[in-house]
Amino acid sequence: MTAEGVLNVLRILPIDTPTLGDRSYLVHDGRVAFVVDPQRDIDRVLGLAASEGVEITHVFETHIHNDYVTGGYALAEATGAAYHVNADDPVSFDRVPVRDGDVIAVGDNLRVRVLATPGHTFTHLSYALDAGTEQVAVFSGGSLLYGSVGRPDLLGPDHTHALVRHQYASAQRLAAELPDTAGVYPTHGFGSFCSATQSAADAATIGSEKLINPALTRDEQVFVDELLAGLDAWPAYYAHMAPANSAGPAVPDLSRPERADADQIRKRIAAGEWVVDLRNRVAFTAGHVAGTLNFGLDGSFATYLGWLIGWGTPVTLLGETPDQVDQAQRELVRIGIDRPAAYATGTPAEWAGGEDLATLPRATFADLTQVRHHRTVAVLDVRRNLEAAQARIDGAVHIPLHDLLRRLDEVPLGEVWVHCAAGYRATIAASILAAHGRRPVVVDDDFDQARAAGVLTLAAG
Structure with a gap:
């Protein structure tokens, strides 16, 4: 097939997991396919491959993931595909070990080149795709994201400062070695806590990232300082993901459990x-x-x-x-x-079963202002630290939602009005408080309305 013919049939299909803020990818030439960073529920991948009429022959992992359990091992087992994982990753299953510079042929038309891009982890890899004679894409995992990079602090504070500089160098490498026309296909950056910052972008090229990405537009020290200053907490369950992924997770059981009366x-x-x-x-x-x-x-x-x-x-x-x-x-x-x-x-x-239902009062920031004219009201802010540093409610007790269970004794007694940025986390927090015998009121409102309601006292900057 000619280079032009390959490009005409090449398909790069994202498989979105918006609730975790990640993407996997199925890539094929009309006959054979490879998959990058599949999620645990591989039935979605198998269904897409079947609908496209292609055979999955290769699976690639960019890194040992921190924010989800991989489906890579199970997908390779189900399809007989070669499972490509960094040779330096300490996994307990059989895989095809790959290293920087390796080139893997996928069918007759596609070539995948392995690029070491440490930063998100020490053993992180990216995969550059050649279709025919054209360098068309890079699957950058948690390295170069849309307008950002993967966060470098997930391996702990002892490694953060080394990894953030690796992250900068890796982004620079991708920009230097790939053409401006190459598409960028990251795994993280769509809401994942693995991303240093978030972007609304849905597509990018190396050329477009050169114009906006801090890792490609800032001096290294400025990039390092800005990125580290913008990091906040990540979900506690991340601690369990790398061990699970290093063990080769099996296909999950999605059948329903027993029914409860x-x-x-x-x-x-x-x-x-x-x-x-x-x-x-x-x-x-x-x-x-x-x-x-x-x-x-x-x-x-x-x-x-x-x-x-x-x-x-x-x-x-x-x-x-x-x-x-x-x-x-x-x-x-x-x-x-x-x-x-x-x-x-x-x-x-x-x-x-016939018992009375419990309810929770809902309110707005305007309601909070009105109530405060008449009596003292305790307010609990459950946003993350960086959010609270930008703007606060006068007199609010700040306990990030992820710390609430271990800091319940810090929540004021009596009626407490709970807020976040939009109401979702406030309701989680209120349900926890109510389950522990407290009396919460859910402020189910956009935090921008706090300023209009006159309860905002600490502004950004």
Whole structure:
């Protein structure tokens, strides 16, 4: 096939996981395909390959992931594909070890060149794609992202300063060795906490990144200082991802667990297990089983549940429909929570088994202003540290959501108005407080409205 013919049939298909802020990629020439950084639920990848009528022959990992459990090993087992992982990664499974400079042929038309791009991890790799004679793309994983780079602090503070400089050098290498026309296809950067900053961009080339990316436009020391100053906490479940990925995770079991009746739900709550209501926060606050926790599927469900839960705590899922439960299970296996203890579908009245439902008051920042004219009100801010550093509510107690369970004794007694940036995290926090016998009010409002309501006292800068 001519170079022009290869380019005419080449397809690079992203497989989005927006709830974790990541992308995987299926790339093919009409006959054979390779996959980069697949997520745990590989049925999505297999389905896409089948719909495209192509055979998956190679799977590539850019790094041992910190924010999700990989599907790479399971996908290679299912398809017979060669599984390419850095030769220096200490994994316990058979793989095809690759190193900087290796070139892998995928069928007759595609060539994948291995580039060492440390920074996100010490052994991070990127993969440059040649189609025919053209260098068309680079799969940059957690190295060069859209307008950013992968964060360099996930291996701990002892390595951060070395990794951030590696990250700068790796971005510079990609920009120097690849043509401006080459497309950039990162794994992170779409909301993932693995990204140093977030971008709204949906596509980029090496040339476009040269114009805007701090790793390519800043002096090295300026880049280092700015990036380190912008880092905040990452989800606690990340600690479990690298060990799982180094062991070669199997295909997850997505069948439903046992069904829970109202009596079992009560017993699980009493035993200190997590019973999670998957409905949106408006429905939850209007009526829910006392003691249940609200992690709505309309937000970053798995990220925050995985961040807060004690690892290994049994989880029961409550959804209005079986589809909600199925979606929640799929999201949970991506972060290594493989099997819920039980599930129930239907209505809160059915889950409560005749007992009275609990409710939570909802309010706005304007309501907060009005209440403060008449009485003293405790306010709890559950945003992250960098958010709170930009602007605060007068007199608010600041406890980031991910610290709430271990700092409950710092939450003021009595009625406490809980806010975040938009209401999702505030409702999670309020459900936790209510389950511990507190009296929260959910400020379900955009934080920008705090300024208009006259309760904002510390502005940015």
